Amino acid sequence: DTAVSQTPKYLVTQMGNDKSIKCEQNLGHDTMYWYKQDSKKFLKIMFSYNNKELIINETVPNRFSPKSPDKAHLNLHINSLELGDSAVYFCASSQDPGVGNTEAFFGQGTRLTVV
């Protein structure tokens, strides 16, 4: 059973389009995240959610809109895609990060290419 699954794995689309990436975790975690990994492999946090509530929005353009319909899901919708949005997007989840070792479990990533 996949712990954190995200779809699609690959996404190629034209500039200006709107696209969504879905993420689901079956670990019973309260906290979910979206990360962006650029061509230099730098992994940068975009959003953190806890119990469906947005906790961290790391100065991401408002073209990116996360939605958490329940604790097990955190989807990412991107409007008006730009060339610079091309990257690998990782969803992750963890237990409440307040205390202790709350390692993040990552999905397999979505490689987004904007042409």
Add this chain to the structure above:
Amino acid sequence: GQNIDQPTEMTATEGAIVQINCTYQTSGFNGLFWYQQHAGEAPTFLSYNVLDGLEEKGRFSSFLSRSKGYSYLLLKELQMKDSASYLCAVRDSQTGGFKTIFGAGTRLFVKA
């Protein structure tokens, strides 16, 4: 400011020991993680330190000195499958731990 530094690349020989260093500056500290990431795959958890000292886990050990803002990951008895990127990450206490900052990663090449 927030900053994590680690070497970009390292090369080591199969069977040897390699140490990957990480220095960090963050506004608040609530734990340091090491992740392994093979090319084209997701990061996977290796180790966690929150107190000073060494944590050992099989062939992997991680050390932390909070006063120096320094950590290292030690890999022993290197195997070819250890060729991967190793990401140092610090959890920021000022955001209640909801923000983890990653370094750019160290690409390790293990040669025969």
